[in-house]
Amino acid sequence: MADTTTTLPPAHRATGFDIRTIMTRYGAWIALALLILVNLAITPNFATWQTLHVNLTQVCAIVIVGVGMTLVIATGGIDLSVGALMAIAGALAPLIFLGKLFPMPHPAIGVALAFIVPVLAAAALGWFNGWLVTRLRIQPIIATLVLFIAGRGIAQVFTNGNLQVFNLPSFQFIGLGRVFGIPFQAVLMIIIVAVAAWMLRRTVFGRQILAIGGNEKAARLSGIPVASVKQRVYLISGFLSGIAGLIVIARNSAADANLVGLGMELDAIAAVAVGGTLLTGGRATVIGTLVGALIIQLVRYTLLANGVPDAAALVVKAAIIVLAVWLQRQSHR
Amino acid sequence: MNRIPLKLFQDIGRYGVLLALVALILFGWVRYENFLGAFNVLSVLRYNSMFALVALGMCFVIITGGIDLSVGSTAALGSVVAALLSPYGVMPGLLGGLAAGLAIGACNAFIITRLNILPFITTLATMLAASGCALLLAGNQSVSVSYGTGFVELGQGDFLGFPIPAWIALIAYLLGSLILNFTAFGRTVLAIGGNEDAARLMGLPAQRVKALVYLASGGLAGLAGVILAAQFGAGQPIEGVGWELFAIAAVVVGGTLLMGGVGSVGSTLAGVLLLGLIFNILNFENGLGWISLSAYWQSVIRGAFLLLVVAIQARLSMRTEEAA
Numbered sequence: 001m002a003d004t005t006t007t008l009p010p011a012h013r014a015t016g017f018d019i020r021t022i023m024t025r026y027g028a029w030i031a032l033a034l035l036i037l038v039n040l041a042i043t044p045n046f047a048t049w050q051t052l053h054v055n056l057t058q059v060c061a062i063v064i065v066g067v068g069m070t071l072v073i074a075t076g077g078i079d080l081s082v083g084a085l086m087a088i089a090g091a092l093a094p095l096i097f098l099g100k101l102f103p104m105p106h107p108a109i110g111v112a113l114a115f116i117v118p119v120l121a122a123a124a125l126g127w128f129n130g131w132l133v134t135r136l137r138i139q140p141i142i143a144t145l146v147l148f149i150a151g152r153g154i155a156q157v158f159t160n161g162n163l164q165v166f167n168l169p170s171f172q173f174i175g176l177g178r179v180f181g182i183p184f185q186a187v188l189m190i191i192i193v194a195v196a197a198w199m200l201r202r203t204v205f206g207r208q209i210l211a212i213g214g215n216e217k218a219a220r221l222s223g224i225p226v227a228s229v230k231q232r233v234y235l236i237s238g239f240l241s242g243i244a245g246l247i248v249i250a251r252n253s254a255a256d257a258n259l260v261g262l263g264m265e266l267d268a269i270a271a272v273a274v275g276g277t278l279l280t281g282g283r284a285t286v287i288g289t290l291v292g293a294l295i296i297q298l299v300r301y302t303l304l305a306n307g308v309p310d311a312a313a314l315v316v317k318a319a320i321i322v323l324a325v326w327l328q329r330q331s332h333r
Numbered sequence: 334m335n336r337i338p339l340k341l342f343q344d345i346g347r348y349g350v351l352l353a354l355v356a357l358i359l360f361g362w363v364r365y366e367n368f369l370g371a372f373n374v375l376s377v378l379r380y381n382s383m384f385a386l387v388a389l390g391m392c393f394v395i396i397t398g399g400i401d402l403s404v405g406s407t408a409a410l411g412s413v414v415a416a417l418l419s420p421y422g423v424m425p426g427l428l429g430g431l432a433a434g435l436a437i438g439a440c441n442a443f444i445i446t447r448l449n450i451l452p453f454i455t456t457l458a459t460m461l462a463a464s465g466c467a468l469l470l471a472g473n474q475s476v477s478v479s480y481g482t483g484f485v486e487l488g489q490g491d492f493l494g495f496p497i498p499a500w501i502a503l504i505a506y507l508l509g510s511l512i513l514n515f516t517a518f519g520r521t522v523l524a525i526g527g528n529e530d531a532a533r534l535m536g537l538p539a540q541r542v543k544a545l546v547y548l549a550s551g552g553l554a555g556l557a558g559v560i561l562a563a564q565f566g567a568g569q570p571i572e573g574v575g576w577e578l579f580a581i582a583a584v585v586v587g588g589t590l591l592m593g594g595v596g597s598v599g600s601t602l603a604g605v606l607l608l609g610l611i612f613n614i615l616n617f618e619n620g621l622g623w624i625s626l627s628a629y630w631q632s633v634i635r636g637a638f639l640l641l642v643v644a645i646q647a648r649l650s651m652r653t654e655e656a657a
Contacts, residue, residue: 078453080578132640136647141400141453142585145578146643150636156629266457279454311473314465318458325450 084151086261126238175250213281411558416568434555488563
């Protein structure tokens with residue numbers, strides 16, 4: 001089955017010093033290491049805490065969404081709605097803690113609900129995506145296109161398209177807080193990546209995800225509850241998008257339904273692709289997605305720090321995506 | 334798959350969208366004054382012709398079983414190039430925008446057919462690249478077109494009392510329909526979507542036809558960009574966001590299957606008009622003053638509409654599967 005490549009420890013398939021195997025397995029790591037070395041050489045003030053901090057905060061939301069996207073892609077699906085779900089979560093939270101939706105008995109309850117309700121709403125919409133994919137058997141790209149189109153509209157209708165500005169440290173801890181000097185969002189990101197990586201490698205659920213992506217028919221015939229697994233994967237993707245939406249608005253001290261999560265689906269898919277997850281499903285790496293997101297962010301940072309305009313960085317990003325997928329294909333033949 | 338249920342399914346897909354379109358037009362005609370007045374009809378056609386061009390390219394791409402996510406930013410790039418060349422006359426602007434679109438289309442064709450990378454990921458990348466190029470060329474701001482050379486006529490002018498962009502779209506659709514239904518190229522497009530391996534084994538030039546389809550999609554998107562620039566008097570590097578999804582929605586609403594192999598150019602046009610009319614009717618509804626729906630409802634309604642259509646399609650195809 002196609003999933004053995006990531007789920008077996010390296011020792012099992014060590015067949016000598018094959019350059020292709022090394023490129024597939026460690027290509028993203030090598031690229032990341034090269035990028036860091038290049039930056040140490042040419043970018044002024046690269047090895048500072050501030051650089052690390054800037055890059056980490058830029059990348060957190062992408063990685064968190066990317067983890068959900070990795071799981072969805074591992075089953076052979078795709079989730080285009082992540083950015084729109086971020087916008088919905090981001091629009092709901094301020095409505096709740098500012099008491100616009102319903103009066104708040106106590107501010108602390110408002111903050112607690114502002115964490116819980118938006119994330120649950122995003123998760124519920126993710127479940128809805130999964131329902132469309134599994135029960136109505138609509139292709140994932142179209143099923144999630146529905147919420148991609150309607151979701152941001154829903155968020156805009158909630159807020160009437162207005163910018164919601166706020167200053168609430170207890171809520172904004174998720175985006176601005178620090179634990180022992182480390183940004184809380186980075187801690188959250190690392191926990192999510194670790195849990196997802198463990199789940200994908202070590203649990204039955206993880207194995208089932210990869211089996212479905214490898215060969216859905218075979219998975220069904222071998223007794224895997226395909227529909228239920230897929231349903232949960234889309235739910236997780238929605239859940240993580242909700243968290244990412246909260247992080248983004250907390251960081252900005254403002255929620256703008258027009259902008260929160262805009263283009264996030266592309267960033268997340270790009271991180272997944274560069275990280276080495278097979279886009280047709282069956283082979284996935286969560287850590288790879290983290291590395292992929294770091295690579296894309298570092299490339300952008302390198303170009304910006306050295307005076308290349310942001311627009312040119314887009315072109316480079318495109319080239320990296322194509323190159324990464326092409327290399328993946330070469331080594332996978 | 335069984336022939337007869339598939340035929341039935343196609344028919345429902347094809348005539349369903351026409352029925353919905355007629356119902357929507359009747360609704361508007363009964364409810365609003367001037368809905369079918371010349372001004373409204375012509376401005377709806379003028380505005381939606383850009384989307385129609387993009388959707389036409391998308392229709393061909395989807396019939397081959399692929400997808401083109403780059404059309405929106407390709408149109409933006411086309412609009413910037415056209416605006417930059419508009420001081421030199423109508424033709425340089427038109428051809429420049431078209432060439433920019435063809436260039437992106439050629440990139441797509443090369444990466445998809447030569448490097449064998451999935452269309453989805455390829456066009457995702459070229460979407461970023463085209464948008465980057467558009468921003469670079471335009472210097473991060475919109476580029477106003479020259480009004481002295483008659484370039485804006487391409488978007489704002491009329492010919493025989495009919496908007497020029499609508500003429501362009503109409504001709505493109507006629508050609509598209511003829512090509513799909515009456516040429517070897519069109520039959521190959523359908524065959525590739527039905528079963529690419531079988532098409533290749535039968536000796537059809539699958540790779541070349543696929544390459545041409547992506548090239549055409551890029552070119553049509555570039556042309557849409559030219560009209561965008563001419564209609565709004567500026568090349569807009571950040572326009573076109575979400576156009577690809579609008580186009581996909583129009584194609585799907587038109588009954589073209591996303592698995593490929595089945596599709597119709599005419600229904601795609603109906604799908605474009607249907608989605609465009611939703612916006613128009615929303616405007617009229619607000620004009621009545623009983624309710625006030627913000628423009629944001631537009632995307633919610635479009636999304637709900639897409640959901641309705643795909644749900645019906647899914648139901649029908651499940652039934653045909655069971656019957657087969």
